[in-house]
Amino acid sequence: MSVLVYTESEQGKYKKVAFEVASYARAVADQLGTTVTAISINAEDPSVLGTYGVTKVLHVKDAKLDTFNAKTYADVIKQAAEQEASKVVVVSSTADSKYLAPLLAIGLKAGYASNVVAAPTSVSPFTVKRTAFTNKAFNLTRISTDVKLVGLSKNSVGLKENATTAEVTDFSPSIPENGVHVEAVDKATNTVTIADAEIVVSGGRGLKGPENWGMIEELADVLDAATACSKPVSDLGWRPHGEHVGQTGKPVAANLYIAIGISGAIQHLAGINASKVKLVINTDPEAPFFKAADYGVVGDAFEVVPALTEKLKAFKAQNA
Amino acid sequence: MKILVCISHVPDTTSKINFSEGDTKFDTNGVQFIINPNDEYGLTRAMWFKEKQGATVDVVNVGGPETEPTLRKALALGADGAIRVNTPAVDGYAVAEQLAKVFTDGSYDLVIAGRESIDYNGGMVPGMLAGLTDANFINTCISLEIDGTNVKAIREIDGGKETVSTTLPLVIGAQKGLVEESDLRIPNMRGIMMARKKPLTVLEPVEASQETESVKFEKPTPKGAVTLVSPDNLDELVNLLHNEAKVI
Ligand SMILES: Cc1cc2nc3c(=O)[nH]c(=O)nc-3n(C[C@H](O)[C@H](O)[C@H](O)COP(=O)(O)OP(=O)(O)OC[C@H]3O[C@@H](n4cnc5c(N)ncnc54)[C@H](O)[C@@H]3O)c2cc1C
Numbered sequence: 001m002s003v004l005v006y007t008e009s010e011q012g013k014y015k016k017v018a019f020e021v022a023s024y025a026r027a028v029a030d031q032l033g034t035t036v037t038a039i040s041i042n043a044e045d046p047s048v049l050g051t052y053g054v055t056k057v058l059h060v061k062d063a064k065l066d067t068f069n070a071k072t073y074a075d076v077i078k079q080a081a082e083q084e085a086s087k088v089v090v091v092s093s094t095a096d097s098k099y100l101a102p103l104l105a106i107g108l109k110a111g112y113a114s115n116v117v118a119a120p121t122s123v124s125p126f127t128v129k130r131t132a133f134t135n136k137a138f139n140l141t142r143i144s145t146d147v148k149l150v151g152l153s154k155n156s157v158g159l160k161e162n163a164t165t166a167e168v169t170d171f172s173p174s175i176p177e178n179g180v181h182v183e184a185v186d187k188a189t190n191t192v193t194i195a196d197a198e199i200v201v202s203g204g205r206g207l208k209g210p211e212n213w214g215m216i217e218e219l220a221d222v223l224d225a226a227t228a229c230s231k232p233v234s235d236l237g238w239r240p241h242g243e244h245v246g247q248t249g250k251p252v253a254a255n256l257y258i259a260i261g262i263s264g265a266i267q268h269l270a271g272i273n274a275s276k277v278k279l280v281i282n283t284d285p286e287a288p289f290f291k292a293a294d295y296g297v298v299g300d301a302f303e304v305v306p307a308l309t310e311k312l313k314a315f316k317a318q319n320a
Numbered sequence: 321m322k323i324l325v326c327i328s329h330v331p332d333t334t335s336k337i338n339f340s341e342g343d344t345k346f347d348t349n350g351v352q353f354i355i356n357p358n359d360e361y362g363l364t365r366a367m368w369f370k371e372k373q374g375a376t377v378d379v380v381n382v383g384g385p386e387t388e389p390t391l392r393k394a395l396a397l398g399a400d401g402a403i404r405v406n407t408p409a410v411d412g413y414a415v416a417e418q419l420a421k422v423f424t425d426g427s428y429d430l431v432i433a434g435r436e437s438i439d440y441n442g443g444m445v446p447g448m449l450a451g452l453t454d455a456n457f458i459n460t461c462i463s464l465e466i467d468g469t470n471v472k473a474i475r476e477i478d479g480g481k482e483t484v485s486t487t488l489p490l491v492i493g494a495q496k497g498l499v500e501e502s503d504l505r506i507p508n509m510r511g512i513m514m515a516r517k518k519p520l521t522v523l524e525p526v527e528a529s530q531e532t533e534s535v536k537f538e539k540p541t542p543k544g545a546v547t548l549v550s551p552d553n554l555d556e557l558v559n560l561l562h563n564e565a566k567v568i
Contacts, residue, residue, distance in 0.1 A: 106448055114444065141532050180457065182482055187477065247357070256568070267333050280546070294544075296547070315558050
């Protein structure tokens with residue numbers, strides 16, 4: 001009966017979202033008067049999940065699962081949910097989880113609500129709040145199936161410690177053959193990705209050309225931030241497609257989003273609305289982005305950004 | 321190769337979003353509807369297969385008669401035929417069930433859907449459709465090559481890309497990157513004239529369940545005014561980010 005949560009890991013380490021979904025699952029379990037079981041695949045230290053309120057971990061260790069595969073993973077999570085007789089299953093909103101969730105929903109005959117941003121407003125009927133219209137609104141969604149699948153939006157509820165002891169049990173699901181084969185994974189290492197970053201530094205067409213991205217990267221570097229861009233920037237080939245944020249690009253739900261030389265067109269804002277604090281640097285005081293921003297600097301990026309980077313370096317040195 | 325492209329009929333990206341009937345319905349007053357951008361990338365790739373590899377391309381929408389102009393636009397862009405399943409698109413699962421029937425009955429080799437629609441952003445339909453039909457599934461697809469029944473594709477993952485191989489029948493979730501932005505087309509006069517003569521078949525829905533239900537909409541609380549900081553006073557900005565916003 002426990003709430004089942006899929007805690008994602010990468011190379012043996014939990015992603016931060018794993019702790020966020022566990023915190024969320026615990027809140028749901030409290031509402032339902034039950035406990036949280038985590039399904040964990042090839043992670044090294046499952047007991048840490050206890051910190052976030054997980055009381056039982058189904059621990060899978062299998063080299064066949066070293067590379068993520070949506071259908072196989074969905075199948076493994078399904079077996080865990082069935083074993084636990086879970087009525088609520090929680091996943092995150094990483095690219096991987098969004099890939100496997102609809103397959104899992106079909107497997108479990110579970111109604112699925114994605115982009116959920118808060119604990120259920122009611123558990124009977126089961127009602128959750130999710131974003132709609134690319135963050136321009138929220139929608140209260142009722143899930144009417146016996147089993148419910150919730151996809152939690154990143155950074156929406158944050159981490160909540162709820163220390164308990166997680167009992168770790170080995171779980172050996174059957175691992176089916178699958179028609180999609182992963183041939184190669186090409187992933188930048190040592191750089192923060194948009195999906196994981198607390199802070200995102202984003203540049204627009206105002207930066208004039210790819211040769212000027214050095215200052216964006218330096219600012220990102222001081223802040224341990226990911227770099228991103230507006231759509232025309234990736235269309236022009238100045239930056240890779242994967243960095244483009246907005247309605248047709250990646251959603252960003254960071255704690256701080258810094259927009260430099262980006263006008264703030266509605267399609268761009270749609271992708272970053274869920275970020276908590278927005279700082280805008282733009283020469284044009286009429287740029288629409290200032291209406292959406294918390295902090296703004298009307299000024300030339302080529303002067304403001306290097307100066308800000310220096311100030312932040314000094315700040316970091318002082319607060320180290 | 322027979323390709324089916326799923327077309328979601330969505331409010332234009334610049335639409336003001338309003339609700340009616342006590343915030344329970346999306347207010348379509350004054351809203352312009354378009355082909356969902358992620359579907360348009362997919363349709364454009366489908367046209368490439370048609371022109372370079374001799375595929376036939378049908379488009380499909382689950383929805384009421386009001387979606388027909390959007391289907392006609394897809395025909396004007398070069399699709400061969402259009403299908404409308406005559407039932408409101410109440411949730412991702414219900415839509416996927418209708419599409420699964422069209423997919424199976426039409427013996428399509430490849431189904432292209434958008435990664436997500438820009439209205440409800442569910443990101444459910446492509447995966448659910450694959451799950452219901454047992455077809456192979458590639459989400460967030462940014463490159464697709466097909467040789468016979470062999471497929472090579474690239475998909476976007478958090479922080480990079482992944483190369484995958486699979487076989488038809490296949491469902492993909494399309495998105496930006498699948499085609500060059502400059503390859504997107506706008507319908508020309510000839511296309512619009514031809515579209516009028518192309519078949520638009522209306523199918524009655526199969527009995528399908530609805531698993532989720534929209535209860536109510538809410539708008540985000542309006543935010544306060546921006547705090548402007550002079551470019552000569554960046555110390556103040558650092559101070560605000562640290563002490564007030566607490567983000568650094
Ligand atoms: C269907 C559709 C989907 C779309 N999806 C997206 C999306 O997902 N993401 C997205 O970003 N866009 C999207 N767009 C495009 C969007 O409408 C805008 O065109 C785009 O966001 C503008 O990017 P930009 O602000 O970088 O460029 P511009 O509009 O050219 O603005 C550049 C800004 O830089 C400022 N600037 C210039 N020089 C300097 C300087 N030296 N220092 C500081 N500031 C300077 C200017 O004042 C201006 O505000 C979409 C459009 C459509 C039609």
